[in-house]
Amino acid sequence: MSRPTKALISKKALCHNYQVAQELAPNSNNLAVVKANAYGHGAVVVASILEALVPAFGVACIEEALELRAGGIQKPVLLLEGIFSSDEVELAANNNFWIMVDNSQQAEWVLNANISKPVKVWLKVDTGMHRLGVQPKFVNEIYLALRASDNVNNDIVLTTHFSSADEHGSGETANQMAIFDKTKASLQDCLDQADNIPCSLANSAGLLAHPKSHLDWNRIGFMLYGNSPLERENEASKRLIPVMTLKSAIISIREISAGQSVGYNQTWTASRTTKIATVAIGYGDGYPRSAKSGTPTLINGQIAPLAGRVSMDMITIDVTDITDVKLGDKVILWGPELPVNEVAKCSFTIGYEALTRMPKRTPSVLVD
Structure with missing residues (x-):
């Protein structure tokens, strides 16, 4: 556990x-x-x-x-x-x-x-x-x-x-x-x-x-x-496979009404009835605090955008359009299916910084 x-x-x-x-x-x-x-x-x-x-x-x-x-x-x-x-x-x-x-x-x-x-x-x-x-x-x-x-x-x-x-x-x-x-x-x-x-x-x-x-x-x-360092991908860089998969899981799900806000300082407000999932990861775990609303995460291969500010220990994501979402579902923050460079771009930084900021708090698990 x-x-x-x-x-x-x-x-x-x-x-x-x-x-x-x-x-x-x-x-x-x-x-x-x-x-x-x-x-x-x-x-x-x-x-x-x-x-x-x-x-x-x-x-x-x-x-x-x-x-x-x-x-x-x-x-x-x-x-x-x-x-x-x-x-x-x-x-x-x-x-x-x-x-x-x-x-x-x-x-x-x-x-x-x-x-x-x-x-x-x-x-x-x-x-x-x-x-x-x-x-x-x-x-x-x-x-x-x-x-x-x-x-x-x-x-x-x-x-x-x-x-x-x-x-x-x-x-x-x-x-x-x-x-x-x-x-x-x-x-x-x-x-x-x-x-x-x-x-x-x-x-x-x-x-x-x-x-x-x-x-x-x-x-x-x-x-x-x-990960590719290139401004524009080429055939060589497309052969690379991300080594790190940063993942967590949904720990809470709630429905909010149009006009209600999520997270610190109410920076994101629902435009419709919205299902919000809370994920156990935040800037204390190496996920960039600067990530803006709309930054993609993946659940079962489907994009769930960030909704509201990144907290120290949690993020909130919009899962309204994803079917059969439940507590405990795995969430991918970056990895082979979601390049860290894409997340970094949404966070006004580069993949190098996102990776090197991984703290000891987030345990590394060797696979394969």
């Missing part, structure tokens, strides 16, 4: 989505990004499922990496935001964490560390996102210093991050790739031409929509969980 609110996590869908990535970029190493608690899906659970399939994982910070190690995960872990203090270099070396170097200070911490084994480094280039990364004119200097250091493995990965790979028709991704190629060519001129520089460009949007960005390493996050 328990509250019916659950986040079902499909092992089959997760492995399927990773296989889609492999098929789209068979000549790349496809790193699985499990930051932000695996986009709300459970970092250790997701990593445990994928560990036999992936070459490495990606997280935002060393705390997330240490959580994976505590959960028994052994594969390398890339720290996507790099390190935040010099003492993290030793932790990284001892735990096989790969360090993203985004600036000269991080590079100095790596170069000056007193460590017994070298670390693997990724060097990020700012090609136009202007968020993190070394300016192209400083790449050669920092790369060569890292390469010459006994603290660093020789196979430094050169990488960047796309700002607009999700936008249909945007030319910015091509611009960034051109800047990256020019930066790499300049660096190659400083090295023996036979020296290979491993590179990484593609995030989820890049992997799905920009085949020329498929290089030695891809970093797949949002698509791994079965």
Whole structure:
């Protein structure tokens, strides 16, 4: 006996989505990004499922990496935001964490560390996102210093991050790739031409929509969980299967008359005699408070729109047009039949935020 609110996590869908990535970029190493608690899906659970399939994982910070190690995960872990203090270099070396170097200070911490084994480094280039990364004119200097250091493995990965790979028709991704190629060519001129520089460009949007960005390493996050990052779906993104099904159940049903209102502040008023069902889920369970009236939910495959404001523990939905509704009926908030992106759009946000806001209060249940 328990509250019916659950986040079902499909092992089959997760492995399927990773296989889609492999098929789209068979000549790349496809790193699985499990930051932000695996986009709300459970970092250790997701990593445990994928560990036999992936070459490495990606997280935002060393705390997330240490959580994976505590959960028994052994594969390398890339720290996507790099390190935040010099003492993290030793932790990284001892735990096989790969360090993203985004600036000269991080590079100095790596170069000056007193460590017994070298670390693997990724060097990020700012090609136009202007968020993190070394300016192209400083790449050669920092790369060569890292390469010459006994603290660093020789196979430094050169990488960047796309700002607009999700936008249909945007030319910015091509611009960034051109800047990256020019930066790499300049660096190659400083090295023996036979020296290979491993590179990484593609995030989820890049992997799905920009085949020329498929290089030695891809970093797949949002698509791994079965959701499209693209502004406009393509055939590749349509192959993805959502991993999470957020569900609950009806706990109350009532009929109200035309002119009566539902929920806090009377923001929704019935225009006809209406059957209202109350569902045991709210913003305390990760369902967005900003969801507007009319946001779809599913009961027996039929749409039941949200009616009134989202409460901390409950929502109310209009089930007037759904036959045979009864207490205990399952309600799907998002999942394979109702994409989280659709719910997010009705909530004035994006699917990324909706998923990563899943709280501990909502239990995850592994299925398949």
